[in-house]
Amino acid sequence: MxxxxxxxxxxxxxxxxxxxxxxxxxxxxLTYFDVAITEYVKALGFGVAEFLRExxxxxxxxSLCQYKSRALFDEKLHVHVSISHLGNTSFKFSFxxxxxxxxxxxxxxxxxxxxxxxxxxxxxxxxxxxxxAVARFQSPQ
Numbered sequence: 001m002x003x004x005x006x007x008x009x010x011x012x013x014x015x016x017x018x019x020x021x022x023x024x025x026x027x028x029x030l031t032y033f034d035v036a037i038t039e040y041v042k043a044l045g046f047g048v049a050e051f052l053r054e055x056x057x058x059x060x061x062x063s064l065c066q067y068k069s070r071a072l073f074d075e076k077l078h079v080h081v082s083i084s085h086l087g088n089t090s091f092k093f094s095f096x097x098x099x100x101x102x103x104x105x106x107x108x109x110x111x112x113x114x115x116x117x118x119x120x121x122x123x124x125x126x127x128x129x130x131x132x133a134v135a136r137f138q139s140p141q
Contacts, residue, residue, distance in 0.1 A: 007040060007043060007081060008036070008078040008079055008080040008081070009035050009038075009039040009078075009081070010100070011035065011078075011079060012074065012077070013071055013072065013073050013074060013076075014073075015074075017031075017073075018072070022073065023070040024070070024072070026065070029107055029109070030063055030111075032079050033079065033111055034111075035079065036081040040093070044133040044134060044137050045133055045137075046130045050127075052118065054127055055117060055118050056115055056118055057116050057118045058113040058114060058115050058116065059113065059114050060111050061090070061112050061114050062111065063111045065108075066107060067107050068105045068106060068108065069099075069104055069105060069106050069107075070106075071099065071106045075099055075100070076099070077097050077100060078098045078099075078100055079097050080096045080098065081093055081094070082094055082138060083134050083138065086126060086131060087126075088126065089123040089124060090113060090114045090115070090123075090126075091113055091126060092110050092113075093112075093113065094110045095107075095109045095110065095111075096108050
């Protein structure tokens with residue numbers, strides 16, 4: 001069972017995402033993380049559109065991916081994501097990617113985002129509505 005989150009974005013590895021060794025090219029895992037972030041914030045009910053309406057945005061400022069096993073063409077993956085840290089102006093998405101059938105761990109990682117004022121591009125406080133949405137979404141039922 002993933003320690004990251006019960007929430008995941010399902011993906012199927014496309015041929016174009018693989019390299020000459022027949023496995024997912026390493027840079028594509030960050031794209032998988034981004035897909036999961038998009039689905040996660042939609043599920044929260046406080047996504048990019050809500051940030052923009054408040055005159056805010058968020059930038060990715062750090063990423064890390066640790067590879068544990070290969071993912072191959074046509075495999076179905078579950079990209080688990082949760083927010084593991086909320087600071088004053090930044091928050092961290094944590095990830096685990098598992099192969100669907102066997103739950104084999106493919107990789108782990110994180111992306112750190114900083115909330116910024118859309119006009120000045122300077123760091124801004126995380127909106128309370130976002131904090132509340134994360135707390136509701138990630139709290140045990």
